Amino acid sequence: MTADSSASGRPITVSVVDDDPMICQAMSMILNDYSGGRVTVVSTSGNGRDAVEQARAEHPDVVLMDIAMPGGDGIEATARLRRLPDPPHVLILTSLSPKDTVERAAEAGAEGFVSKTDAPEEIIDRIIGACEGRPQYNPASQRQLLADLHAHRPLTRRDEARALLDTLSERERQAVLLAAEGLTNQEIAERMFTSERTAKAHLSSASEKLCMSRVQIAQLVGRADLPSPLD
Incomplete structure (x- = not known):
């Protein structure tokens, strides 16, 4: 799908999902105006439910998915997108990395994070990288993922010990x-x-x-x- 986009020279198609219309507009401008024709935005939506329906109809290569939105959070929508017959790549669109978000996003099938404050070229590179099969976790999200895993590991060892004692x-x-x-x-x-x-x-x-x-x-x-x- 997206690998073919790159090979054929056609633009990578992107759907932007955020409940703030200004963010959708800004991301659309960045991707359409700064990518040199490599990326094009085909749609925007303000909630996860609409994002899934649009993806089902439009088959975008990549979805940039906000986390906190009405109609179900972005991580739930990500899981639904990844279950589609022709699933898009999903990058979580965020300005923060709240606790557990990175781990939950990875479990739902997201392939990385895009910060709303990243430079345009960095955002475009992450989209292209996802299409090439490279996970797009920036240093902040990598640190959070490691922190989440370390936080859960003692609980797992505790639960295992309790199960043996039981x-x-x-x-x-x-x-x-x-x-x-x-x-x-x-x-x-x-x-x-x-x-x-x-x-x-x-x-x-x-x-x-x-x-x-x-x-x-x-x-x-x-x-x-x-x-x-x-x-």
Whole structure:
């Protein structure tokens, strides 16, 4: 589709989506007047719903998609565009990179970001680059994507640790949580109102189920970040 545009010499067709008519007008002027015939704007729209319908009818090569708009945000519209039979490339049109936006946009199928404050040639280069199959994430969006991934990674490790602990019985779970606090078998027994032999049996059973030593279980409990039992 867009690769053929470049090869055939015909302009790359673009649809601009933003609920601010001034932004649509400015982007249209930049792309039509500064691209030297390489890019042409075929339509503009003010919400995601209209953008999808226009793309279905016009088959633009690229859609520049704003994020916050009426009728569903731009990321939802991006996902709908990418499910079309002949989907356009989508670049998110934004002046900011709010938390989680970059990751959500990538998951929806967006191939990069275009800042509303970028120089005209940079915007045009990003559109051409997307058509050539090159992801167009500027340094700010790359930093945000990495920040989002790092922010989610500890939660994933915590959830994995909690899921492992959930495989234990209630009494085994209580025993390992107390052991992770550094309590001896006798102290664990006293806290659980049972015998030391029974407390030790709970810990041994938990160790066998998890295939972990007492030290490894303590580390697992630390990652799970759970409240102390019987408080």
